[in-house]
Each structure stands twice: as structure tokens, then as C-alpha cells.
Amino acid sequence: MSKEYIGPVGEGLYAVRTGDWRTRRPLMDQKTCRRCGICLMYCPVNAISRGADEAYSIGLEYCKGCGVCAAECPAKAIAMEKEGAK
Amino acid sequence: MSKEYIGPVGEGLYAVRTGDWRTRRPLMDQKTCRRCGICLMYCPVNAISRGADEAYSIGLEYCKGCGVCAAECPAKAIAMEKEGAK
């Protein structure tokens, strides 16, 4: 919780649930994946993380479904699927 | 005479009699002079003029006595003399 300030100050993170915006959903095929990390480097929202096992995974809470990871993946390991009606 | 303007406008030339400032006076020796015109080109106040006969002369009304003409004259045709007390 933020303290009372006399001037315009913000504290604590404001995060828009951008996962809601998604109309397409990235699906990563761990078998095809070459563990190159390119998707992680180019995902604009930092939704892709590297696990302890060097495996990559996509967090859908904020993924906006832009398709950049799929487009950039040299192994074509990511597919963009239509987002199911929530 | 200037008209009456509603805003800040100046008309007619305002000229300070800068000849009064002179403490030294340039004297040009027409004999030594090579008619190169360098003094005319470098006089800051445009006090030097070229006559119909290609001769150069110094107008003292505005000459400030800086000595540039004397310094630049390749023929050393100009001497700076102490200005007589007016």
C-alpha cells in the first residue's frame, strides 16, 4: 500500500492483465525446440522464461499473443493458435 | 521623422559619432600606398573608401582609430598617430 504523499508519487507495481487481450495463443513444442532462447530474447512482454533445465516456457498471464516468438523461432517450434473464447 | 507607430518600430538611421572615440588617428601615405584595397576590406567601420581614381581615403567621422588598417596594410602605408586633444 502506498503512503500518503503531498505530491504525485506512485508506489507498488501497476500491471495490466494483458493476457486478456490475446486473440491467438502461442504453443511451444518442447520436442522441436532447440533451446536456443531466441524466443525469450525477442518476446516483447518478457513472457518466456528459461527453466532450470534450460527449457523454455511461455507464461500466459501477460502474453499478448503477438506471434513474434513463433515468427522468430528458427526451429518453428512455436505455433500460434486461435485463443479459445474465455 | 518617424511616423507614430503603435508598436516598437524604428525609422531613420541612428548613428553614433564614433569618430569622437578615437585616441589614435590613421594617416595614409598615398605615395607608399599600392592601391591594394586591403585596408578597405578590413576596416571594421567601413571608414575607408575607394575614389574614382582608385585611390583610397579614410573618413574620420566614424573611424574609431583601431589601427587594423595600419596593421594589415602590406605596404605599411598607414601610420597611427596620437589623436590631438580636441
Place this chain on the structure above:
Amino acid sequence: MTALDTLATREDQISPGISACVGCNVELTLRTVLKVLGPNTILAIPPGCMGGVGVVGWDKMSGAKVPVFFPLLDNSASMLAGIRLGLKARGREANVVAFAGDGATVDAGFQALSGAAERGDKIIYICYDNEGYMNTGYQRSSSTSKGSWTSTTPVSKEGSGGKPQHRKDFPLIMAMHDLPYVATASPAYIPDLVKKVERAMEVKEGLAYIHIYNPCLTGWGIKSDDSIAISRLSVQSRFFPLWEAHGRRLQFTVRVPKPVPVADYVRRIGKFRHLDEARIAELQAITDERYSFLEAMDRMGGGANAPGA
């Protein structure tokens, strides 16, 4: 540490959910840059898309984990210069960084930046150049390419119009300020970008400047999937070459020996749709002209500027 390791292990300093457009490569750039800079950073986000989408926060909350603020559109560099002086007065050290659009940099904030550059204020100034004022709906800036449609350089039905002037060669102008570090970068070359931010952080005295060329999906008419591919083409066509300079010692960091035609780049962008061959040729010509100038500088290598050369 490789760039990937850096990005995979460092904490994201920006709120995970900001309202940038889907696929926005400026968002990518910002997150990348901030990961490299790390938490000991004070971040200026002038009015522009990144402020608009919430990086400085809303009401009483913040959009970033590092201290972040809005400068005015026109004073990012000078506010940061003041922050640096304040830190110095307090005996503190931190990265003092601007992440500013081309409008805030090349236009409205240029004088403040040029002044800070000359004074040698120790700040890292990063310009994301999306060729215009996107936050207000895409008006032209000094960085907009010739021929580009913008909302203030409209195109008639017959396809005439668009911006009449070439874009300011701003990174080079900054390099001529004799700065300790100037670089260009692209969201399509993240490892290159990471290295450049690291270089900027190494600067001990004076201003470091990085100019990043970010095609704007919404403003330019680009599908989100194409974001990086088109950015890459801007480099591969030599339209936006990647280099770095210490003082005037300039070197390419990505060499493009066999460029693709500028047309291949331009044709994929909506805002250039109306350009005919002749007008694309103009863009090719300025590209070649500017590139060969850079090549000459690159050839001069360190030589021209080594003391006593």
C-alpha cells in the same frame, strides 16, 4: 555472460503488464535495456508511447521497479543532468538513463540533449526512434523518412504527398558532439543491443548515446508477427546501419556486405505503400549516400582520431 544469459537471468524491471500495442518492439527494447541496466537505475520516460502505456504508472502506482519519472517532452537530458548532480552531491552512484522517443530527442528535447552532451553530464541517453510522434497518433518528426505517410504529412488518393524531407541523421549528429560513446541499435539485434548498453554503462565521464530504430507496428502498418523481421530488414538493407563510435572513431558492429534492396524493406511497410519506384529510388540513394559516408568513417577506423594523427 552471453546476452541470452543476461536476459534469461536478470529481473525484468518493468511492470509485467503494460498497455503497449500487441507485439510492440519498443516494449521489447525497453525491457531488454532495463534488464541490462539493472535495479540501480533512475529512469526517465518522457511523454510518448512508453509513458502513455503506463511505464511511469497510473494514479498512485508505478509501472516500473526502478525509480521512474516523466520528464517534460523537452527536458529529459537536462532533468537527468540534474539528477546526476544531485546524486553527486549526495555521494551516490546509479545509472541515470533516459528512454525517449525520437520526438522527445530529435525535436523537442534536442537542445537540452546537445547541451548535456557538451557539458559532459554523465547520463545514458537512449532514443527509441519510431519515426514520429506515436503517442499523439503519428505525426511527423525530424526522424520521419522521406515519403512516409503520417497524420501531418498525408497522402492524396493519387499517392502524392508524404513527408517531403529526408530524416535527420541524428546518431551521426550526436557522434559529432565528440561523445565518449555513441551507438545505433535495433530490436532485431538484441545481443548487439545488450553489448551496447553494457558499453554505455562503462563510460566513466560524459554522455553515452544509443539510437535504436524501432518500426512502430500500429503507426507504420505492420503486422505484429513481422515486427522483428522488418526491423532486421532495416539493417540488412543498410537503411539503418548498426555502428558504434568512441569519439569520432566509428565502427560498424553489424556489417552488411550484401545489402538487400531498400525496396524490399520499404514495400513491407504500410506507411510507404504509396511510394512508386522513383520515390523508393530516392530512399535507396540517401541510404547509399549515408552508408558510404559511414564506410569512410569506419575505414578511418581509429586512425583519424588517434592523438597526433
Place this chain on the structure above:
Amino acid sequence: MTALDTLATREDQISPGISACVGCNVELTLRTVLKVLGPNTILAIPPGCMGGVGVVGWDKMSGAKVPVFFPLLDNSASMLAGIRLGLKARGREANVVAFAGDGATVDAGFQALSGAAERGDKIIYICYDNEGYMNTGYQRSSSTSKGSWTSTTPVSKEGSGGKPQHRKDFPLIMAMHDLPYVATASPAYIPDLVKKVERAMEVKEGLAYIHIYNPCLTGWGIKSDDSIAISRLSVQSRFFPLWEAHGRRLQFTVRVPKPVPVADYVRRIGKFRHLDEARIAELQAITDERYSFLEAMDRMGGGANAPGA
């Protein structure tokens, strides 16, 4: 017509008596430039020495024969851009000219100038660079040379102090704006200056920029007789090289194959009196560095910028 003929026959457009210091080479420069420009000129004199000594006039009188006005310190280029647009709207043609100090140009008015340069406003912008704010008593500007005493970069009794930064290489920065014409000039090379003003007048589209280096007698501590000699040394030492550029095609107009040491120039100037050899060597080094950069550009000659090169 030779420069001399021009100057001997054209009417002086400035009041014959203005209160500039005795021997002031800015006064010389102004009169020279205006003779070349002739009466069909609208002249902007921003706050600075020339305005202070009466070129814009006093009370209800004028200090010039051509229309003349004070812009603000920071808007010479943009006011002139407006004048050009107004003339266009009225179907009129005239030289639209700024004669501005380095403070008004390199510092406070740079953004307006850079904007006009990019837009291609058709104006002739002449900067007389006396390395500081003389009208207010000689404070430092971005154009002040490293080491120089100024009233805001004082020198201690032991001789330390003076300005810590090198001067902005402003003419080159302007050249990187890809202008139709950029030149440097000196009051010691009047025929060269005359030719450059004529070239600037020939420009059909866009902004022409001339940067003139004017040692200030009073501020720098120079005897009035030495005014031109010292100006000449600034060129002959390569401290301030004379060149012109069309776009990026830069060429020396006065070549200095055998430069005199920068020390010979610096030592004759009061404001540098406190500099020891090491500090003069710094000035020599930056001089060499910048000169060799120009040499490289000069060598590129027309080649680098020819379309398709």
C-alpha cells in the same frame, strides 16, 4: 566582380556609427556580409553584441538600412522561417538572414535552427562565433574553447580552472544536417567570406549556414591592432579550418599545409594566458584530431556522396 570591387562599390547597409568596441571584427564581418547581401534583405540580430551596440536601433530609430529586427535569443531561425513563409504567402522574394552570436546559435537557439535545417526553411543563417556570451560580459558557451577563461569559468591564482570541455564542433554538426550549403569563415579572409555569402545566396532550397570565427578583442584580451592577425592565426594553426560543404561533400577553401603551432595562436590571447604547455598540447591534439577528420572528408571529396557511390 572581385571581393574588393564588391566591397568598394556596394553600399554599407549598417549605420555608419555603431557602438561596437574599437576594432571589433564582428562589426567588420557584419558590414561585409550585408554589403554582399545587399538591400533586398531582412536581417535578424538576436540579443548579443550587435544588438547591444545598436544595429537594431535605439528608441524610434534604426541601426541599419535594411529591415532589421531582434528575434529572441532562442528563436532566430524559427522567426526567420516564419518570415520566409510570410514572404512566400505574399509572393515576395528577399534574403532572409540571421546574424547571430554563438550563444544564440550553438546554445539557446540551436533547437530552432536544427528544426529549420531539417524542414528546409530557405534562410541564410550566419553565426559569428566569439566563443561566448559577450553581450552579458563573457560567460562561457558551448563554443568556448577548453581552458579558456570566462566569467563563469574563472581561473584561480595558480592558473587552474578555465572551461573544462572542448568546444562543440558546431559547423560540422550543421553539415551533418545534410544542408545545401555549410561553410566556415574568418574575418581574416574577407574574399573567402564574400564568396561564401554569395554561395549561400545561390541556394535555391533549404538552409545555408555559415559559421564565422571572430576573436573578441575585449573578452579575449586582444589589442585592437591585432584583431585580424590573430584571426588569421586561428586559421593558419588549423584551430579553425576554413571549408565549405554541399551536403556532405566537404572541401577546404583555405588549405593549410604547414600549420603554425596552436601555441603561437593561443599565446597571443589573454584568456588563455594561464595555460601551461600540457594544456596547450590538449588544444593542439583536438585541433589535429578534428583537422584530420576534415581532411578525410575533404579526401572523400565529391565521391562519398554522389548518388550511387
Place this chain on the structure above:
Amino acid sequence: MSRVDVLNGNLAAAHAARLSRPEVIAAYPITPQTPVVEYLTQFHADGSLPCQMSEVESEHSAMSILTGASLTGVRCYTATSSQGLALMYEPYFRASTLRLPIVMNIVNREMISPQTVWGGPQDSMTLRDAGWLQIYVEDNQEILDTTIQAFKVAESAEVLLPINVCYDGFYLSHMTERVEIPSQEEVDAFLPPYRSRHIILDPETPMAVDPLTNGRLLMEYRRKHMAAQQAALVAIEKADAEYARRFGRSWGGVIDEYRTEDAEYLMVSLGSVCGALRECIDDARARGVRVGLLKIRSLRPFPRARVIEALAGKKGFGVIDRNVSFGTNTGILFQEIRAALYSAGSRYPAASFIGGLGGEDLTLEIVAGAIKSTIETVDAGKIDNEASWLVRPERKA
């Protein structure tokens, strides 16, 4: 022949500018003014606005360019908001003291900080003493009509001063409604071309503009400037009257009055909130409460005489300010009205309100509350020294 369209406020302003045939335009985008710039470039590209346009790198240059252009004697137009106005303040002040009849719409937006892009006339009201004429309007038709009239007022020989037509950001700029657009011929007949005959930069008539000036002479210029402001009081009314004759719409001149004749209480304000005030006044009237509206159109020059006249015989008044005067604990309009009334024959009880800052809505509910509270204050014979704050009760949007 005029035509009816549905326009937002910015488009209304852009049409007004277009119809007034400016010869030079220079503008820089800023929310909420941006669409004005975009509409104008579009008109220009379409060929319906044949003028010189400059896409500048900042508002400082926009105003500087117009200063230069106006000095060549041509008609000039621009628009801005908040920070843009702030950035151009130096040349803004100077344009008035050079007596250049530039027309500028100000799309009122709150000043930062806090960071905001929303409405409120703090921007222009803070700068009311920079020598410009400033008119505030209430709806989109009034934007259009007043902007056209503004050229006439500014350029009239007795005035020759720059003028702002100010309208609320978003609440007008982005609000669409029915607007009548006059034809070009009609506007041409109303507004003759401008050609400066006083201060001009032209090699054919060389003069110095703005020589260094002693204080005595400066005072002469200041007096003339102030006289021109007073002359504008007349010029605004004249332009309104002529406009009404030609186009059938009058906006009241320097002030507008609504149901004031038999009113006991007056509500005083400016800008778009006057719409809600009219509505609430009708409601109150329906309940037998005799309240009326005094809308200040011209803040500069301040219409002292007409304000005093409008208040004559009333019991008292309340002022709604969408701005603050930080060091006086009231809004700026309340300050101005009080200053003007000090000299009037009688002392009216008066209530002061501040509300609707930073885009906060001044709802009918809030406005009705202000009327109610004004009546209480007036009936109690009090004069506020401190403004009451109008705040909407919190509820979900």
C-alpha cells in the same frame, strides 16, 4: 450557403481556421489539440486550405514562426494546449507586445504535474496577463463562430492584438454535436483579407522592429497596448453583432447572460460547464428559484462594466472556477470578478467554487449543488474568501 454537420470541437476549430483563409499556419501536436493540426494538414493536402504550413519541432518554434510571418503582414493561425502553451510562453508574450494579430485556439488542458492530459483552463488563465485577448466558449458552434470572429477582432485597426479562443479539452474538443458550417463566400464577406499597415518587415519599407527602448517610450507602448485591449471590448461586440446579422447567431459579445433579467442569484463561469449550468438553472427556475447565468466570454479584456451591469440589483452570485489561483485560495475567475466589483456601487454576497480540474467531470449533480450552495451563501450574506471544492461522490464508473 451554410451546411449542417456533426463535428467535434477540434474539427469545428479547424473548419473555422480554414474558412478564415490564414496565410501561414505553424503548429505542434499535443493532446487534446492534436486533431486540429491533423485536420488542417488534411485540408491543406486536399487543396481546400491553400496556405503556407510548417510542421515545427516544438511549440516555441510554432509561435516564433508565426511571429515572423505576422511581421511580414500576413494572417496567421495556430492552436495548442497546456505544456505547449507553456513552452511557447516567451514568444507568446512577445507576440502581443509586438501587436501581431495572430489567432490561436487553446484547447484547454490542465497543467502538469500531476501528469495529466485532461481538461481545465489552468493553462491559458494562468497566462491571462501576457497581453493577449482571451475568449472562452461553451460549445462547438461557438468555437467555430468565435474563431472566425477572432480574426476580425484581432485585425481591427483599433485592436491589433493576438487572440486566443479557448475551449475545454475533451469535453468540447472530443465531443461531437451538430454544427452549422458557413460557406466560404459568407465568411469572405464577413472577413476581409488582412494586410498589416503598422509594423512590417519588408525591404520596400525598411524599418527596425523592436529597437532597444527607454522606459518612457516603453510606457507609451504599454498604454497603447492597454488602450487596444479596451478597444477590443467594443470590437468583440461589434464582430458579434455583425456576425449575428450575417449568420443569425449571436453569442453575446464579451459576456453572455441566461435568464438573468429577473434573477436574484447569478452563477458566473466560463467554458463548457455553462451548458450544465443552463440545464440546472432551468431546473431551479422550474422550482421557482430565480437564478441566472453570467457567462464570461472575454476574460481579456475583462468586461468590467458589463459584469457590474449584469449584477446590478441581484442578491449575490457564485463563481465556478475550473482552475486555481494557488496563492489566494480561490479560482482565478473569482479573483477577477472580485477585483472588478470592488469598485461597483454595492457589495454582493458571493460564493466561490473550484471543481472539474484535470478532466474531472462537472456533472449536473455537482453543478446543481453549487447553485444550491450559492443561494445559501448569498442568503447568509457571506462572501467567500476560500473556494469550496466540488467533488463528485465516489462511485464506480
Place this chain on the structure above:
Amino acid sequence: MSRVDVLNGNLAAAHAARLSRPEVIAAYPITPQTPVVEYLTQFHADGSLPCQMSEVESEHSAMSILTGASLTGVRCYTATSSQGLALMYEPYFRASTLRLPIVMNIVNREMISPQTVWGGPQDSMTLRDAGWLQIYVEDNQEILDTTIQAFKVAESAEVLLPINVCYDGFYLSHMTERVEIPSQEEVDAFLPPYRSRHIILDPETPMAVDPLTNGRLLMEYRRKHMAAQQAALVAIEKADAEYARRFGRSWGGVIDEYRTEDAEYLMVSLGSVCGALRECIDDARARGVRVGLLKIRSLRPFPRARVIEALAGKKGFGVIDRNVSFGTNTGILFQEIRAALYSAGSRYPAASFIGGLGGEDLTLEIVAGAIKSTIETVDAGKIDNEASWLVRPERKA
């Protein structure tokens, strides 16, 4: 131990700044403020002013740098005049709304056009509503004392606002007189170090400064800002009282009164002309005319209550303005006083004067004339709506 010296106003300001131990200074030269900058760099070079100094390329950057520096929580100082103030207006407004206690001397100079470098507080008075505190002083000792106090006022926890100490260009800035300079120890005891505890940019306590803010929240900040202005009324008086205790000099706080106690007529003004007023008041008193001086020190916050109190029981007053409010036909101070008095118990006859613009001297003769004319106006029971102009009869210099 203090020492006596002879200083011009600029040097007095520079000493005050030095003694207050600012941590960051950024300034740009402009006549007549330039010497302040030069003195400070000299102090800095001498080692007597150990702080961070920045030689900027414009006033816009000077104020921006201080905004940034102040956001790191350190003490900041600058000075400017006229066009410089105008150019920094955008960050100037913002520094107040960010609640940053920056101290800035304004060396008052007339605004161009006409082109002028001479005195008059038009520059700062036009911008009185930008949220800063503004104090106007009368002589060089007051410059020094007030500038030191200004840090204390600005930084006090209830205030936290930037402050201007304004003094007349040339008539004070370039006038030399006897000034007592306190010792560093004395000033240190009066003025503790500043460390911000509210809004701060520091990686150790990350926060966002100035997130995008809705109108409701913005209004909260505005209310707090206005409350801080009111708190400054107290803080100024407190600082003055403590200063008087320590240094033996009091300047009256938000206003100063001279021979008002039994006065029938009050002359109201601010700035250096108060010196001439005192002289002329003594002359008038000698002739049995009961006139006194009400000097406004704090224009922002406006000292309404004390003004009303000072006028209580008087016959009437006259105001000398060295500035204009273009659209109201009077000066700004007269406007302010009228607004404040509207709510007071009685209506005083009042005379309004404008004079001394653009460096024109307000001579003893002129000031005596204004007093005479005030008495006539007041005795006639009139309240001016229009200022009379004070012009010196033409004679050779």
C-alpha cells in the same frame, strides 16, 4: 560574527546563496541577473561554495536541472530575469506542482517587446499563479536576509514549495549599499541541511514520480498545494521572527508597515520604490499628512488577512504598480488588493498608479505626486477603475 560590507544587490543575493549551502546550482546569464551567476562561479572557484554547478545552455535547462536535482532530495538554487523566466516557464510551473523547494532569485526586468533590459517586476508578477511562493524586497540587506530565509520557508515540512525572492533589476541589482553579511556559523545555526522525505528518486526507495493521474486525485494534489501556500503565510512570519531573534533584523513577514498606526491614508506597493515611499511619507508627515506605507512582501501566498487588518480604520489607499495587467487597465497589485478587499468589512476609496516600467525611475517627485493624488482620490471617495500613469516631466538627463 557578521561583517559589514558594501554590496550591490546581486552580490548580496550571491552571498545569501553561498551562505545557505546549496548543493546544486544551475543558472544562465541574463541582464541584470548575470553578476549573480558570475559571483557564484567565482565563489565556487575560490572554494567558498562547495557545490555542484552547471553552466547550462538556456534557462529551460537551468530549471530542468534543478527539478531533477531537487528530486534527488538536495538543496537547489538559481536566479534569472524576464526572458529567462519566460523561457523556463514550463519547468517553472512544474517545479511547484512537484512540490520542490527550489530557491530562485528573480532580478526583475521588464518583458520585451519593446526591446529592453531594464527593470520592472512584470516578469514574475505575470507568473504569480504558477504555484511558486513570491516575495518582493526593497533593499540589498533585505535581499540577503530574505534569500536565506527563503530556503527555510520553502523547505519547511508544511510548505515544501519553491520560492522566488524578487528584487528590482538595476535599482537594486546594480545599486551598492551597506550590507551586513552574517557568518557561516550563524546561518548554519538558522538553516539546517535539507533532505527530502517526500518525493525522491533513489534506487534505494524506488517510486514513480508523476504517474498519469486522474482528475479526482489531481484535485487532491491541488488542494494540498494550496494549503501549503497558506501554510507559507505562517512559515514566512516564523522564519522572519527567528531570523530577527538571531540576527537582529526583522522585515515584517508577509507585509511590512511603516507609520501606519495612526495613518489615514496608506500607500501600497512592493519592491525598491518602497524606499522612496518612506522618504516621501516622512515628508508628508512633516507637513501633518497622516500617510503610511503598506509594503507587500509576499505576493504569493497573498497576505489577505494582514492586508485587511492593515487597512482597517483607514480612509483609503493608493497602489503603485510597476507593472500592468493588460486587460484590466490597472496594475496587478491593485487587482490583487481589490480582490482581497472585496470581502472585507468596508469599502475603501482607492487610487491606482502605474509607473516606473522598463527602468523608468520612480523619483521622489513622482512618488510624492502619487501620494498627493491618492489623498485627493480618497478624499473624493473615489475608487479608481483605471490606473493613472506616473510619468516624469521630460527634462535633459
Place this chain on the structure above:
Amino acid sequence: MKEIRLHGRGGMGTVKAAEVIVHAMVAQGGFGNSIPFFGFERQGAPVTSFIRLDAKPIRPKTQVYEPDCIIVLDRSLQTAVDVFVGVRENAFLIVNSAEPPESIEAPKRVTTIATVDANEISIRKIGKPIPNTAMLGAFVKCTGWVEIDAVVDKVAALWGDANASIVREAYDSTLILRR
């Protein structure tokens, strides 16, 4: 006077749809105004717009707090914002949905509910799911406050015939439940 509130997301043309309704009202000789809620309309973010319609000039330039009609361009919004806040008695509700009006939950004060599959029609006609034009057709069908021809004309002028045909098809296919 009728007051309407529209709920959409950035990119759906919500604000423009509101303007079209005002256009139609004015074209048929009436008065109206529309005011967008002033946020940053980026793709995906919730957007609100307000309309007032009347036979006489409309003076308040304020937002609508007690709508007679609510138009929801994206059903998913119902989880993000309370679309029913302030709704008046006997109100109309128009929702973009493939499902019948019976499936829509709404407070009692809402007495008329209409649905139309705006996305489907839009994709079919113009290849993109931009629901605003279809919602216009449904609005007219449901309320009858403006004339369908006026709306169609304005849409045609703004966005061409394909869009205009969406309005008509939506008008025809809108399902209405009065309760």
C-alpha cells in the same frame, strides 16, 4: 432526451459508432452529442463512449451516468467493468454475441435485450472482426431512436458500402427480447 453508453475495447471503433448515431439523429433533424471517456485508447484497453439524443439542442457537455441504453461491443468486458452502473428503469441492452438475448444476464431495470453476432458478420463482409457497424444496426433495430437509412448512409460515407451492408444485415438479424 435519451442517454446511451457504449462499452468497447480499443480498436473496435466504439467512439466512431457513437458519432454515427449522432450523425443520424442530426440528419433526421434532431440533436445529439457524443463524448468519449478520455482514456488512452490503445488496442485492447476498455473504451467507453456516451451519447445524448434529443429533439432540441443539448446543453450539458458531461458524461452520461444514467443511461437509457447500454451497448456492449465485447462481451468479455462484462468481467472487466460494471457495464450496468447507473442504468435507468426500462433500459435497453445491446450485446455483441452469437447467443440469443435470453442467455444474457442483466438487472431487472433492463427490459429490452438484443444480441447480434457482430464479429461473425464483420468477418464475413470485410474480413476483420470490427463489431461497431453491426452494433449500429442492432441498436437501431432495438431502440428505433434513429432511422436505419440515416445510419446506413453515414456508414457508407465513412467506410464504404461493405460496411453499410453490415449495418443492414445486423439490423435484420438482431434478436430482441422484451421482458
Place this chain on the structure above:
Amino acid sequence: MKEIRLHGRGGMGTVKAAEVIVHAMVAQGGFGNSIPFFGFERQGAPVTSFIRLDAKPIRPKTQVYEPDCIIVLDRSLQTAVDVFVGVRENAFLIVNSAEPPESIEAPKRVTTIATVDANEISIRKIGKPIPNTAMLGAFVKCTGWVEIDAVVDKVAALWGDANASIVREAYDSTLILRR
């Protein structure tokens, strides 16, 4: 109160000389102020400065219009400006001149005239014709309004001993005519 007006030219140190007199007055426990006339002081242009001296604090911050004493640093000025305007009865006049006071023309109200060859002394002592310090010596000698030692001390502090010695020599060599 004594009021003094100085006339000089840019570069002569006129304003500084005025300040020294105030310094001296304050050093001896009195009060004083000096105000320069605010022009652009470039080399050669006429410069005016005003001084007030008194035993009690001085309040008016205005120019001097009716001087009790006039100091002329450059005789050539007499052709450019009317140095006697407003001069009071029984006034003092001090002129930089190699000639005796008898040769100086002045209105009747001026009853004491002093001259000193300030340029000559200055050139001899410091190599440059800067008359201000010598004029200070002459002023003290002629009026006695401030003490010579106070002036000498201040000049020494500002510009060193050579200049201080100019003051003393001028003090000694000033010629005075009382009439």
C-alpha cells in the same frame, strides 16, 4: 545627505569609483549608496553614476537629479552631455584636467572647482590612462566628505598599491578654487 553625480566614459572605471566612495563612507561608520545609470557600458560611450552619502540609512533607490557635487572623468564629455543639469547651490565640481580650476567654465551655483591631471598620474603610475582612482583623491581633497585613508585602503584592496598611490598623489596635487 550629500548627492553626487559622476560622468565618465565606458572603460574609465566610473561606476567602480562611485562604489569606492560608498565603501569609504561605510568604513567610517556612515551610509551611502551608488547607482549607475543603466546603459550599455561599451568602451567610449558616456557613463553616469550616482552616489548618496549620509550619516543615517539611505532609503531612496533612485537616481540623483540634484547633485551637490559633480565629478567629470573626461572633459570631452562636456560637449556630449550637460553635466550641470539640476546642480544645486554651493555645489562642488571636480574635473580631470591638466589645467587649473580657473580655466573651467561652470554655472554660478558651482562654488568650488577642483582639477587634477588624472590621466597623467595614472599613465605614470600604472602605464594606462585610467582616471578613476586619481579622481577619488581629488574628490576627497575637494569635498572632505569621506576620509582619504578609507579611500586609499579600499583602492589598495581592489586594485593594489600602485593604484592606491595614485589616490594619494592626486589628493596632494589637486588644485582647488573656491569662489
